[in-house]
Amino acid sequence: xxxxxVVDYGMGNLDSVARALxxxxxxxxxxxxxxxxxxxTHIVLPGVGAFGDGIRNVRQRGLxxxxxEQAVIGGIPFLGICLGMQMLATRGHEGGVTEGLGWIDxxxxxxxxxxxxxxxxxxxxNEVVLARPSALLxxxxxxxxxxxxxxxxxxxxxxxxxxxxxxYCGGFVSAIARGNIFGVQFHPEKSQRLGFQVLRNFLAL
Amino acid sequence: xxxxxxxxxLLFKDVGLVKxxxxxxxxxxxxxxxxxxxxxxxxxxxxxxxxxxATGDGRPPxxxxxxxxxxxxxxxxxxxxxxxxxEDVRRLLKVGADKVAIxxxxxxxxxxxxxxxxRFGSQCVVVSIDARRRADGTYESYTHSGRVPVGxxxxxxxxxxxxxxxxEVLLTSIDRDGTMRGYDVELTRLVADAVSIPVIASGGxxxxxxxxxxxxxxxxSAVAAASIYHFTEQTPLAAKRFLRERGFPVRL
Numbered sequence: 001x002x003x004x005x006v007v008d009y010g011m012g013n014l015d016s017v018a019r020a021l022x023x024x025x026x027x028x029x030x031x032x033x034x035x036x037x038x039x040x041t042h043i044v045l046p047g048v049g050a051f052g053d054g055i056r057n058v059r060q061r062g063l064x065x066x067x068x069e070q071a072v073i074g075g076i077p078f079l080g081i082c083l084g085m086q087m088l089a090t091r092g093h094e095g096g097v098t099e100g101l102g103w104i105d106x107x108x109x110x111x112x113x114x115x116x117x118x119x120x121x122x123x124x125x126n127e128v129v130l131a132r133p134s135a136l137l138x139x140x141x142x143x144x145x146x147x148x149x150x151x152x153x154x155x156x157x158x159x160x161x162x163x164x165x166x167x168y169c170g171g172f173v174s175a176i177a178r179g180n181i182f183g184v185q186f187h188p189e190k191s192q193r194l195g196f197q198v199l200r201n202f203l204a205l
Numbered sequence: 206x207x208x209x210x211x212x213x214x215l216l217f218k219d220v221g222l223v224k225x226x227x228x229x230x231x232x233x234x235x236x237x238x239x240x241x242x243x244x245x246x247x248x249x250x251x252x253x254x255x256x257x258x259a260t261g262d263g264r265p266p267x268x269x270x271x272x273x274x275x276x277x278x279x280x281x282x283x284x285x286x287x288x289x290x291x292e293d294v295r296r297l298l299k300v301g302a303d304k305v306a307i308x309x310x311x312x313x314x315x316x317x318x319x320x321x322x323x324r325f326g327s328q329c330v331v332v333s334i335d336a337r338r339r340a341d342g343t344y345e346s347y348t349h350s351g352r353v354p355v356g357x358x359x360x361x362x363x364x365x366x367x368x369x370x371x372x373e374v375l376l377t378s379i380d381r382d383g384t385m386r387g388y389d390v391e392l393t394r395l396v397a398d399a400v401s402i403p404v405i406a407s408g409g410x411x412x413x414x415x416x417x418x419x420x421x422x423x424x425x426s427a428v429a430a431a432s433i434y435h436f437t438e439q440t441p442l443a444a445k446r447f448l449r450e451r452g453f454p455v456r457l
Binding site for chain 2: 125
């Protein structure tokens with residue numbers, strides 16, 4: 001059984017993520033305890049909220065250290081969802097500049113409308129176009145829709161990190177990967193069958 | 206472009222789901238859990254769940270019920286009714302809501318929108334505006350489930366809400382609610398032109414063609430509806446097929 005630490009830093013739809021992981025055959029534990037994260041086979045960092053608050057909460061709980069030890073050094077499969085992906089960046093520009101976890105070379109910036117009908121926040125179902133094949137998005141046919149709800153996006157400095165793009169506001173990064181570290185801007189836990197496919201792929205890592 | 210969203214609305218009153226006409230004459234339409242399970246199985250784009258008596262009864266949201274519903278809901282869920290504080294929002298998000306709709310509290314204390322947006326992000330704040338057409342053809346906004354006039358037109362309420370950090374507007378025509386005579390396209394256009402955040406049109410859908418009208422002429426980003434799904438054979442999936450045939454981007 002895959003023991004998944006769903007990292008609780010006081011923000012985000014923790015229950016939804018945990019429920020979806022459970023449906024996908026994982027055994028999720030919503031936790032902010034180092035020993036739970038230390039003994040997990042997989043780590044998910046969910047997130048709904050503002051970048052600055054998110055990072056502050058993660059640091060205040062001392063989670064940055066244990067996450068780095070497990071994911072960056074230990075190589076345990078890690079998935080950041082939405083803000084959980086954005087926080088991996090070098091820095092964020094939401095409500096002032098905040099240093100991120102710095103695992104992914106990049107910045108989090110506000111989506112800029114391109115054309116009259118790009119309303120922001122970007123809310124709803126949109127396409128995920130693969131930039132390269134990956135275990136995480138295996139079995140996802142080109143151009144299928146996932147659920148998004150966000151106003152900021154991750155700008156990757158290293159194009160090698162980009163797994164998928166979504167055509168909105170000139171195109172933004174909707175999935176990333178660097179080794180065992182994955183991130184998705186969309187919400188797999190709310191993207192029904194296709195979202196579950198992604199979570200099952202992750203649990204199979 | 207994100208796809209046009211077709212969203213069933215579930216109205217909760219007392220012990221189950223209801224649907225009325227013009228915010229009145231409620232009829233029972235079954236259990237919330239059953240509806241959530243069915244819509245989940247059918248993979249609808251998003252669900253709106255509104256507890257329509259919470260504010261009137263002076264109660265907070267029923268967190269336990271939302272928790273149970275959200276456990277079966279692997280699609281986006283917007284929850285409204287009785288939300289008055291940042292703590293209410295935190296608890297709703299924690300038990301599985303993705304977005305929170307606020308109506309009365311947003312008008313009484315607009316700073317609440319800012320507080321929620323600062324803490325949880327704009328994307329989870331849906332400002333719900335209920336509007337009625339005045340005799341002179343202009344519009345009035347209402348709170349307390351359509352009972353208390355605000356003294357402001359809905360475009361102004363929406364603009365203020367956007368400035369405070371709202372991420373979306375759920376706009377309901379009280380006049381059209383439950384009538385199945387079509388959305389108030391003019392009202393929707395007024396609000397959609399006033400803001401740059403998405404507007405969800407609600408109230409009056411009786412046919413798929415009504416959805417086409419409010420999307421095309423009203424510039425809505427999403428169509429919410431209830432009666433059409435409760436009382437006719439029409440479904441969200443068939444609605445999307447109809448919309449796709451007419452050139453709208455939908456998720457099928």
